[in-house]
Amino acid sequence: MKIPFTLPRQAWFAIFAVALLLALGWVATSSGPLAPIKVTVTKVARGEVAPALFGIGTVEARRAYLIGPTSAGRVRSVLVDVGDSVKAGQLLAEMDPVDLDARVTSAAAATARAGSAVTTAQAQMRDAKSRQALAAGEARRYVDLARQGFVSQSVVDGKLQQQQSADAQLAAAESALTSARQDLARLDADREGAKQQRGNIRLEAPADGVVTSRDAETGSTVVAGQAVLKLIDPASLWVKTRLDQSRSSGLQVGLPADITLRSKARESFAGKVVRIEPNSDSVTEERLAQVAFDLMPQGVTSGEMAEVTLHPPALRDVLLIPNAALRQRGAKAGVWLRADGLLRFVPVKTGVEGIDGKMQIVEGVKAGDEVVVYSESDLKDDSRIKVVGSLAGKSQ
Numbered sequence: 001m002k003i004p005f006t007l008p009r010q011a012w013f014a015i016f017a018v019a020l021l022l023a024l025g026w027v028a029t030s031s032g033p034l035a036p037i038k039v040t041v042t043k044v045a046r047g048e049v050a051p052a053l054f055g056i057g058t059v060e061a062r063r064a065y066l067i068g069p070t071s072a073g074r075v076r077s078v079l080v081d082v083g084d085s086v087k088a089g090q091l092l093a094e095m096d097p098v099d100l101d102a103r104v105t106s107a108a109a110a111t112a113r114a115g116s117a118v119t120t121a122q123a124q125m126r127d128a129k130s131r132q133a134l135a136a137g138e139a140r141r142y143v144d145l146a147r148q149g150f151v152s153q154s155v156v157d158g159k160l161q162q163q164q165s166a167d168a169q170l171a172a173a174e175s176a177l178t179s180a181r182q183d184l185a186r187l188d189a190d191r192e193g194a195k196q197q198r199g200n201i202r203l204e205a206p207a208d209g210v211v212t213s214r215d216a217e218t219g220s221t222v223v224a225g226q227a228v229l230k231l232i233d234p235a236s237l238w239v240k241t242r243l244d245q246s247r248s249s250g251l252q253v254g255l256p257a258d259i260t261l262r263s264k265a266r267e268s269f270a271g272k273v274v275r276i277e278p279n280s281d282s283v284t285e286e287r288l289a290q291v292a293f294d295l296m297p298q299g300v301t302s303g304e305m306a307e308v309t310l311h312p313p314a315l316r317d318v319l320l321i322p323n324a325a326l327r328q329r330g331a332k333a334g335v336w337l338r339a340d341g342l343l344r345f346v347p348v349k350t351g352v353e354g355i356d357g358k359m360q361i362v363e364g365v366k367a368g369d370e371v372v373v374y375s376e377s378d379l380k381d382d383s384r385i386k387v388v389g390s391l392a393g394k395s396q
Contacts, residue, residue: 038388039385040375041338041371042371045320050355051250051353052355053251055243057308058306060238061236064212064230067231068225069201073098073222074221074222079091079092080092081211082211083210085208086205086208086209094202095200095201100197100198101198111188118181121176121177129173134166135165135167210232211230239306239308241306243286243287243289245285247353251287251310256271256310257291258309259291259306261305271292271308272291276288276289319361319367320358321371322359325372326359327345334364335364337370343372343383
């Protein structure tokens with residue numbers, strides 16, 4: 001005989017409510033806001049890290065020349081254009097000489113006249129020497145005659161006076177010769193200066209190179225030192241690279257480098273650091289270094305952007321963690337350490353960072369410590385965690 005089993009309607013509502021609360025509790029503690037935070041962990045291990053420094057730079061010429069006059073004037077002609085290759089000593093442009101030719105001629109004439117004055121002074125010098133020698137000889141002879149009593153003292157005094165006069169004339173002739181020689185030297189310097197100035201109107205290439213800028217045209221008036229043309233040595237191109245100061249540890253001359261030009265993004269060119277500038281950029285907090293190509297690429301142009309990767313020597317047998325495990329708490333860098341089922345933040349001192357995503361730890365943890373690499377959300381000291389093999393979207 002079947003016994004009918006029925007519950008009051010209120011009992012069914014109570015059972016349903018309890019089941020619903022249990023289900024909500026299970027959801028909240030397993031996948032809801034009260035659920036443990038899923039994390040991935042790894043152990044601190046010793047190993048090798050190959051650091052790399054990254055920088056952005058521009059291709060520049062180590063040897064660049066600004067070609068312009070040494071004095072103000074008008075450009076008579078410009079003989080080359082942008083992109084032209086030139087040879088050392090080649091005439092690139094010429095300034096209008098104006099009155100320089102006349103000044104050179106005048107200076108030459110003045111120099112010749114000064115030379116004649118020197119010749120005249122030399123002749124006068126020789127004549128004065130001769131007269132002085134004759135007067136001195138007669139004075140000595142009359143002094144002897146007076147000592148023997150053949151002539152009177154007054155005659156001797158006259159000869160001595162003649163000797164003194166000859167001495168004075170010789171001194172005057174020597175002074176005149178010195179002055180004439182000084183005038184000749186001054187005028188000769190003026191003549192050379194005028195010739196040099198005349199020669200400077202020819203703007204010649206100081207070295208083999210390529211014209212990169214034409215800054216003045218025929219007929220333009222330029223001031224002293226103003227560039228008419230700009231020239232670079234294409235064989236001296238290098239990359240002026242900027243590196244973050246905080247990541248520039250290990251930067252030194254001679255470091256090997258890989259250079260990627262924007263125009264050749266799929267190629268990498270070998271190079272090395274050849275210079276480190278002593279002054280950093282205080283505004284951008286960057287260090288500046290010049291990286292030269294081992295073999296100059298074809299078609300590289302000045303001003304082109306480039307990406308540079310420097311390779312300091314690898315460090316062996318150092319403590320390593322994935323750089324993703326490094327966290328920032330205020331001003332302190334550290335890791336979440338998992339030990340004895342508890343989670344705590346441990347400040348660490350970091351070293352170099354490898355190109356493989358590894359980070360050197362100098363102090364703070366030891367080999368074998370277990371640290372959190374990725375977490376579903378931000379961690380706290382009292383966070384409940386659940387270690388999983390991987391998190392969606394996080395590579396291990």
